[in-house]
Each structure stands twice: as structure tokens, then as C-alpha cells.
Amino acid sequence: MTGLQTIIGIHDTTLGPAVGGLRFYEYVDERAALKDVLRLSRGMTYKAAIAGLDVGGGKAVIIKKKGVELTEALLRKYGSFVERLAGHYVTAADYNTNVDHMVHIAKSTRHVISLPTELGGSGDPxxxxxxxxxxxxxxxxxxxxxxxxxxxxxxxxxxxxxxxxxxxxxxxxxxxxxxxxxxxxxxxxxxxxxxxxxxxxxxxxxxxxxxxxxxxxxxxxxxxxxxxxxxxxxxxxxxxxxxxxxxxxxxxxxxxxxxxxxxxxxxAGGLINAVTELEEGPFNKNLVRQRTDKLYNxxxxxxxxxxxxxxxxxxxxxxxxxxxxxxxxxxxxx
The missing domain is CATH 3.40.50.720 (NAD(P)-binding Rossmann-like Domain)
Structure with missing residues (x-):
């Protein structure tokens, strides 16, 4: 048993697969976790849409409880859950998770971004x-x-x-x-x-x-x-x-x-950084900066x-x- 207790919220996939980070956080109860993931997934939808990105909004949380740590086994189990969604949701680093955690998740699913730059990913957003x-x-x-x-x-x-x-x-x-x-x-x-x-x-x-x-x-x-x-x-x-x-x-x-x-x-700069990783070819830092500069206008x-x-x-x-x-x-x- 890994102790995994997770919620994945998919708000909208009109523009593309739902993309959103994975939070590891200690909630008061499951209802609070659900409320948070739904609000955050909605925000990701708006973020992607207004930034001109071709993805939808999603979010995930792993509920932190006493004795539960982000072990390789737990992260692989979470990755298996993401894989079952068949690409409708793509996970990434977020609050209390990082690029090293994404490496473990990637052992169980293809639908993960924010991988280390040395592995061809976009790195920490x-x-x-x-x-x-x-x-x-x-x-x-x-x-x-x-x-x-x-x-x-x-x-x-x-x-x-x-x-x-x-x-x-x-x-x-x-x-x-x-x-x-x-x-x-x-x-x-x-x-x-x-x-x-x-x-x-x-x-x-x-x-x-x-x-x-x-x-x-x-x-x-x-x-x-x-x-x-x-x-x-x-x-x-x-x-x-x-x-x-x-x-x-x-x-x-x-x-x-x-x-x-x-x-x-x-x-939206963090999402722009991560979503650019989804595109074919080597990760393009210059393209990330150009896309982020558009936020000004x-x-x-x-x-x-x-x-x-x-x-x-x-x-x-x-x-x-x-x-x-x-x-x-x-x-x-x-």
C-alpha cells in the first residue's frame, strides 16, 4: 500500500488536453481538497485560453496525511492513475512537487511534463x-x-x-x-x-x-x-x-x-513553459520567452x-x- 489519496479535476478540454500541476498538500478534509482542485482546474482553463494556448484546464492533488510521503512507489501509482485517463489530462509540477517527482511519475505514464532539462523537458516552471x-x-x-x-x-x-x-x-x-x-x-x-x-x-x-x-x-x-x-x-x-x-x-x-x-x-508563464514541452522537437526557450512576452499586451x-x-x-x-x-x-x- 502506498497511501495514495488523490483527486484529479478536468475542467475543460475544448482547446486540447487538460493540463495542470500536481499539488501535495495537507487539507482539512476531502471536501476541502475537492473544492481546491475544482477551483484550480477552472483557473487553468481560463489561464490557457487567455494566453492563447491549445490546451484545457486540469489540476491534481495528492492529499498529505501523517505518514504519507512522496515516495517513488506513490508517485508511480499516481502516474498509473494519470495513464488511465488516456491523455485527457497531462500532469506537471506544482506546489510541493518538482521535476524529480515528475521523473518517477513518467515511469508509469507518458502524460507528464515539467521533466528535467537534461531529459529534454522544460524543467522547473x-x-x-x-x-x-x-x-x-x-x-x-x-x-x-x-x-x-x-x-x-x-x-x-x-x-x-x-x-x-x-x-x-x-x-x-x-x-x-x-x-x-x-x-x-x-x-x-x-x-x-x-x-x-x-x-x-x-x-x-x-x-x-x-x-x-x-x-x-x-x-x-x-x-x-x-x-x-x-x-x-x-x-x-x-x-x-x-x-x-x-x-x-x-x-x-x-x-x-x-x-x-x-x-x-x-x-500564465509557468503554463506556457510547460505546454511548450508538449510540442514536437527540442524544447525551445526562446519560444517560451516570446509567448510569455505577449502577456504584456x-x-x-x-x-x-x-x-x-x-x-x-x-x-x-x-x-x-x-x-x-x-x-x-x-x-x-x-
Whole structure:
């Protein structure tokens, strides 16, 4: 017995096979895990659609319980489950999983990406996720201040795991004034050793006077309690499902005058990195960068439409994603 307890959510396959990462996380109960995987798989659908990728949305979780570790046996068993889905779902690295885990999964299924670069894969997507966040920040800055320079801007990064670390690196190179927080002291110490940052107590970053607030930890950080205390001009971050309630909280941000770029657009760089691995031929880093750079103009389009129509950016971006999917469905029915 491996102790495997997993849920795979496939939200939509209109544009192609559902692609999404595998999370290893300790949930309160199975219902919480199911809710998470369904929300995340929906977000992956929107992310792929708005980024112009020819894949659908999916997500998987392995429920972490006492005594359950990501052993080779457990990961192979999970791979067998993925293989039974016959290519309708393609798994990848995500929260608490990495490229080495994908190697074990690949022993049981062909439908896995985020493999190490030495094996011809795309490797860890975190760097490109961070680059997409960075590009989106610059687009939001351009819309807000008329220039996309982030030099001297006060930017708060909540969560300095892999993506947050790479984002810190990019923003440091542009000489932004950085404030960071994380629940893990070791991460804070590592970032502080390598970059000029100011460490902030967890739970207080969002209320500091900032130019840009970047939620890069787990979701639901933007909710009815935190949004009224935001003290920033822009919210652009890597975390999935940042809005606790999509319609309500998107409207709250609009009412408060905060420029918000939806997370499923901002963090699409990681998916772009992974999906490029599905294409035939050697993995093309230049193509990944070109595709990720397009997020800049997509962000500007969403922000422009929101300004013209006085609707939330969440509504605009989601509408664009749904429109692309629906147009494909209509074409297939003809």
C-alpha cells in the first residue's frame, strides 16, 4: 500500500488536453481538497485560453496525511492513475512537487511534463512564472503611471518560495524597493542574504503603503476583510485563486480603485513553459520567452477594456477566456 489519496479535476478540454500541476498538500478534509482542485482546474482553463494556448484546464492533488510521503512507489501509482485517463489530462509540477517527482511519475505514464532539462523537458516552471508576473507588473505600471519602469517602486511580495524568489531577483535588477514576507523564516533569511529587502511580519504586508502588492503564496488572500485595508495602487501576484469570491471581490477592488490584474493571466508563464514541452522537437526557450512576452499586451488590453466599460478586470479577463473557448465549441459543432 502506498497511501495514495488523490483527486484529479478536468475542467475543460475544448482547446486540447487538460493540463495542470500536481499539488501535495495537507487539507482539512476531502471536501476541502475537492473544492481546491475544482477551483484550480477552472483557473487553468481560463489561464490557457487567455494566453492563447491549445490546451484545457486540469489540476491534481495528492492529499498529505501523517505518514504519507512522496515516495517513488506513490508517485508511480499516481502516474498509473494519470495513464488511465488516456491523455485527457497531462500532469506537471506544482506546489510541493518538482521535476524529480515528475521523473518517477513518467515511469508509469507518458502524460507528464515539467521533466528535467537534461531529459529534454522544460524543467522547473517557476522562473518563467515569475517572469510572467514581472511582465504583468510592468503592463499595469504602464497603464497606471504612464511608464512601465519599476525602478524605485515600493513592491511587497507575499510568499518567497520558488516563484517569489525569482520575482525578487527580477525586481532587484530593476532597483525596486522590496518588502517581503513568508511563513517560513529560512526563506526570508535566504532572500535577505542575497537581495536588498525589508522583511515584514506575516499578515501585515497587504496594508502597508505600497505601489504594488504581489500575493505569491496560497489563494484567497484578497477577500472582504483584506481588500478594504489594501494601501496600494496595483495588485499583481503569482498565487492562484487570489480572490476568495471572484465576482464580489473583483467588484470590491474596482470600487476601491485598485488596479488588479487577474491571477490566471499574471501567472500564465509557468503554463506556457510547460505546454511548450508538449510540442514536437527540442524544447525551445526562446519560444517560451516570446509567448510569455505577449502577456504584456494582453494585460494592457484587459486593463483598457475595464477602464472603458467600468467593469472589473476579473470579469473582462474571464469573459475573454470563455469567448475563445465558446467560439471553438461553436466551430466544432458546425
Amino acid at each position: 517557476s522562473g518563467n512564472t515569475a517572469y510572467g508576473v514581472y511582465i504583468s507588473m510592468k503592463a499595469a505600471a504602464k497603464k497606471t503611471w504612464g511608464t512601465d519602469s519599476l525602478t524605485g517602486k515600493k513592491i511587497g511580495i507575499e510568499g518567497v518560495g520558488k516563484v517569489g524568489y525569482f520575482l525578487t531577483q527580477l525586481l532587484s535588477q530593476e532597483k525596486a524597493a522590496l518588502y517581503i514576507t513568508d511563513l517560513c523564516p529560512d526563506r526570508l533569511r535566504e532572500v535577505s542574504r542575497n537581495y536588498k529587502v525589508e522583511v515584514v511580519l506575516p499578515g501585515s504586508l497587504h496594508s502597508l503603503p505600497l505601489d504594488i502588492y504581489a500575493p505569491c503564496a496560497l489563494g484567497a488572500s484578497l477577500n472582504a476583510e483584506t481588500i478594504p485595508s489594501l494601501n496600494c495602487a496595483i495588485v499583481v501576484g503569482a498565487a492562484n485563486n487570489q480572490l476568495a469570491h471572484q465576482e464580489r471581490d473583483g467588484a470590491l477592488l474596482l470600487k476601491q480603485g485598485v488596479v488588479y490584474v487577474p491571477d490566471f493571466l499574471v501567472n 494582453i494585460c494592457l488590453h484587459v486593463l483598457d477594456e475595464a477602464a472603458k466599460t467600468a467593469r472589473s478586470t476579473q470579469e473582462i479577463a474571464q469573459g475573454l477566456a470563455v469567448e475563445r473557448i465558446q467560439s471553438m465549441k461553436n466551430a466544432l459543432l458546425r
